[in-house]
Amino acid sequence: MAAKIFIDGEHGTTGLQIRTRLADRRDLELLSIPEAERRNEKMREDMLNSADIAILCLPDDASKQAYEMTAANNNVRLLDASTAFRVHPDWAYGFAEMDKAQKAKIQSARYVSNPGCYPTGAIGLIRPLRAAGILPDGYPVSVNAVSGYTGGGKQMIAQMEDVNHPEHLAANNFLYGLTLKHKHVPEMQTHGLLDRAPLFAPSVGRFAQGMIVQVPLFLDDLATGTTVDSIHAALVAHYAGQDIVSVVPLADSAKLPRVDAEELVGQDTMKLFVFGTPGGAHVNLVALLDNLGKGASGAAVQNMDLMLSA
Numbered sequence: 001m002a003a004k005i006f007i008d009g010e011h012g013t014t015g016l017q018i019r020t021r022l023a024d025r026r027d028l029e030l031l032s033i034p035e036a037e038r039r040n041e042k043m044r045e046d047m048l049n050s051a052d053i054a055i056l057c058l059p060d061d062a063s064k065q066a067y068e069m070t071a072a073n074n075n076v077r078l079l080d081a082s083t084a085f086r087v088h089p090d091w092a093y094g095f096a097e098m099d100k101a102q103k104a105k106i107q108s109a110r111y112v113s114n115p116g117c118y119p120t121g122a123i124g125l126i127r128p129l130r131a132a133g134i135l136p137d138g139y140p141v142s143v144n145a146v147s148g149y150t151g152g153g154k155q156m157i158a159q160m161e162d163v164n165h166p167e168h169l170a171a172n173n174f175l176y177g178l179t180l181k182h183k184h185v186p187e188m189q190t191h192g193l194l195d196r197a198p199l200f201a202p203s204v205g206r207f208a209q210g211m212i213v214q215v216p217l218f219l220d221d222l223a224t225g226t227t228v229d230s231i232h233a234a235l236v237a238h239y240a241g242q243d244i245v246s247v248v249p250l251a252d253s254a255k256l257p258r259v260d261a262e263e264l265v266g267q268d269t270m271k272l273f274v275f276g277t278p279g280g281a282h283v284n285l286v287a288l289l290d291n292l293g294k295g296a297s298g299a300a301v302q303n304m305d306l307m308l309s310a
């Protein structure tokens with residue numbers, strides 16, 4: 001029997017991209033609410049409780065409401081794209097490649113939290129180095145990133161694209177999160193296995209989709225003997241045996257003059273790079289992804305498939 005899937009928030013940025021990815025799937029029955037009724041609580045509650053898996057593509061408050069609406073119904077499993085439950089102990093974190101045990105946790109979970117776009121890059125770079133003992137306790141980690149403007153959802157898309165919008169954003173590239181209290185910091189710290197909160201500096205560029213996340217490191221302050229090669233080898237070993245997260249060979253990244261934030265647009269994979277000169281003092285770790293691919297909707301479909309494979 002086809003699994004019943006309801007995307008709550010299906011008319012938003014993330015929801016629409018999930019719906020597109022699922023449109024040709026014959027193994028699924030997509031439950032749907034007309035766009036005009038998207039905030040109709042009764043219809044949402046009915047749909048949520050009719051689904052095998054409800055994918056929540058909503059602001060945090062509405063996700064929490066959907067959780068309450070389904071709490072008494074053990075037949076429905078939730079996959080939440082918001083920030084609401086990403087560090088909640090009852091929720092499996094939906095980044096299967098971050099740890100060998102994670103895939104099985106997602107497969108069996110009733111509640112799965114889809115990672116944030118920036119944390120997918122940051123955790124993807126940091127966690128393997130913490131697990132391998134390369135990144136020591138107390139290291140002051142910085143995460144610098146640029147996102148396509150779809151990362152800000154319908155509101156930011158309108159602000160960037162509509163010159164008549166009352167809060168039109170005319171800048172081609174801007175920093176934000178300047179209080180250094182971005183909502184992704186707890187998620188990066190928890191799943192990055194960091195004992196200190198990272199310093200996170202995000203920015204947005206005038207391109208719809210795409211993302212670069214950078215974690216620059218000082219080799220002298222890492223575990224004794226750490227080199228560009230040993231960091232690269234640790235990442236390669238960590239991501240062996242799967243095809244979603246790839247680590248670019250050092251010989252290839254050494255020849256690159258630049259990294260294009262839009263290179264993986266439309267793809268649900270992530271590429272990791274290790275930049276540095278042998279014998280040099282620094283290394284720059286870089287993750288490249290589509291904020292709406294592995295950073296949101298692509299990851300949600302991967303997680304839904306894992307949940308269905310249980």
Ligand SMILES: NC(=O)C1=CN([C@@H]2O[C@H](COP(=O)(O)OP(=O)(O)OC[C@H]3O[C@@H](n4cnc5c(N)ncnc54)[C@H](OP(=O)(O)O)[C@@H]3O)[C@@H](O)[C@H]2O)C=CC1
Nearest residue numbers: 009011012013014057058059062081082150151153154296
């Ligand atoms: N865009 C991205 O790159 C990423 C987004 N996310 C997360 O995914 C979630 C959705 O984001 P995104 O798709 O960008 O947001 P959008 O604003 O594009 O879409 C959200 C959708 O949810 C609807 N909605 C809002 N409030 C309610 C409510 N109370 N009840 C029912 N529907 C409601 C909106 O309707 P309306 O039009 O009426 O407001 C809209 O259709 C957020 O939690 C976001 O943080 C996660 C990773 C990346």
Ligand SMILES: CC(=O)N[C@@H](CCC(=O)OP(=O)(O)O)C(=O)O
Nearest residue numbers: 081082083116117118147151152
């Ligand atoms: C450009 C932009 O505004 N990006 C969003 C994050 C997008 C994302 O990852 O979504 P979650 O909100 O689900 O974590 C922000 O900084 O709040």
